[in-house]
Amino acid sequence: xxxxxxxxxxxxxxxxxxxxxxxxxxxxxxxxxxxxxxxxxxxxxxxxxxxxxxxxxxxxxxxxxxxxxxxxxxxxxxxxxxxxxxxxxxxxxxxxxxxxxxxxxxxxxxxxxxxxxxxxxxxxxxxxxxxxxxxxxxxxxxxxxxxxxxxxxxxxxxxxxxxxxxxxxxxxxxxxxxxxxxx
Amino acid sequence: xxxxxxxxxxxxxxxxxxxxxxxxxxxxxxxxxxxxxxxxxxxxxxxxxxxxxxxxxxxxxxxxxxxxxxxxxxxxx
Numbered sequence: 001x002x003x004x005x006x007x008x009x010x011x012x013x014x015x016x017x018x019x020x021x022x023x024x025x026x027x028x029x030x031x032x033x034x035x036x037x038x039x040x041x042x043x044x045x046x047x048x049x050x051x052x053x054x055x056x057x058x059x060x061x062x063x064x065x066x067x068x069x070x071x072x073x074x075x076x077x078x079x080x081x082x083x084x085x086x087x088x089x090x091x092x093x094x095x096x097x098x099x100x101x102x103x104x105x106x107x108x109x110x111x112x113x114x115x116x117x118x119x120x121x122x123x124x125x126x127x128x129x130x131x132x133x134x135x136x137x138x139x140x141x142x143x144x145x146x147x148x149x150x151x152x153x154x155x156x157x158x159x160x161x162x163x164x165x166x167x168x169x170x171x172x173x174x175x176x177x178x179x180x181x182x183x
Numbered sequence: 184x185x186x187x188x189x190x191x192x193x194x195x196x197x198x199x200x201x202x203x204x205x206x207x208x209x210x211x212x213x214x215x216x217x218x219x220x221x222x223x224x225x226x227x228x229x230x231x232x233x234x235x236x237x238x239x240x241x242x243x244x245x246x247x248x249x250x251x252x253x254x255x256x257x258x259x260x
Contacts, residue, residue, distance in 0.1 A: 008258065012250045017241045024240065034242070038250055042257050121237040142199065143234060144241050149201070168195050175230045182233070 006057060008045055013133075015058050017140075018125045019065055025118045026069050036072060040065040120182065127177035131170055138163065139170035185213040190220045198231045 016037060023033040043064050051060055128136050138156065141147040142163070149160050158166075185193075193210040196202040202210070214221040242250075 008254060012247050012254065016247055016250055020242050021239055034246060034250075038253050041250065041254050045254065045257055117237050120233060121239040124234065124237050124239050140241050144239060145243075164192060164195060168191060171195060171198070171227060171230060175226050178230065178233060179226075 005053070006044075006048055006051055008041070008048075011041055011044070011057075011061070014129075015061055017128075018058060018122065019061065021118070021121045021125060022062065023065065023069065025121075027072065032072065036065065036068045039068050043068070123178065123182050124174070127174050127181065130177055131173055135166055135170045135173075138166050139174070142167055184216075185209045187213075187217060187220050190214070190217065191223060194220075194224045194227050198227060 019037045019040065020033055023036050024030065027033050027036065040061060044061055047064075051057075055063075128140065131139065134156075138152060141152050141155075142149070147155075149163055152158075153160055153163055156163075190210050190213040193202050193206040197207060197210070210224070214224060
C-alpha cells in the first residue's frame with residue numbers, strides 16, 4: 001500500500017483503543033500511555049513516506065509505538081542514572097535451590113496472567129474491528145465503558161429495543177469471532 | 184412459555200445485571216426445555232467473563248478528541 005493510501009484522519013478512531021491497550025500494560029500509567037500514543041501518531045505523520053505498504057497500517061503504527069515505549073524507558077533509566085533491578089532473596093541462610101524457588105514465585109504466574117490478558121484484550125479489539133462502526137461504538141459504550149441504556153439511547157437517538165437488538169447482534173458476532181480466535 | 188427470542192433478550196440483559204428476578208427465572212425455565220438457548224446462554228456468559236478478564240479499556244471521547252486535535256494541528260503545519 002503506497003503512503004498515499006494512509007489515512008491519518010482515521011487513525012484515532014480506528015487504532016487509538018488498540019494502541020492504548022497495547023501501551024497501558026507496558027507503562028501502567030494512563031497519562032504516559034496517552035502521550036506515547038499521541039507521539040506515535042505524530043511520528044507516523046512525519047514518516048508517512050517511509051510506509052511501504054508491506055504491513056497493515058496498524059502494524060506499522062505499533063512498530064513506531066514500540067520504539068516510543070523503549071525510548072520512554074531509556075529516558076527514565078537515564079534520569080535515574082542506572083537501570084533499576086530489583087531482586088530480593090528473603091533469607092540468606094535458606095537452603096535449597098534458588099532457581100527452583102524462583103520458578104514457583106507467585107509473581108511469575110501473575111506476569112503470565114497479565115500477558116495472557118493483554119493478548120485477550122487485543123484479540124477482543126481485533127474482533128471489534130469486524131463489527132460495523134455504529135455497532136462497535138454502541139457495544140463498547142455499553143459493555144466496556146459501562147454507560148447505561150438511557151444514556152446510549154439519548155446519544156444515538158434510538159429506542160431501548162433498538163439498542164438491545166444491536167447489542168445482541170454485536171455479542172453474537174464477538175462470541176463467534178473469539179470462538180475462532182481465542183476459545 | 185417464553186419464546187426463544189425473549190429468552191435471548193433476557194440473557195443479554197442478564198450479562199449487564201439488568202434482568203429482573205422474574206426474567207431470570209423464566210429464562211432458566213426456558214433453558215430446561217430448549218437446548219439451543221441454553222447453549223447460547225453459556226456462550227454469552229463466557230463472552231462476558233472473557234471481557235471482564237481482559238480488562239480491555241477504551242479512551243474516552245474527550246481523550247480521542249485531544250488526540251485528533253493534535254494530529255489536525257500537525258497536519259495543518
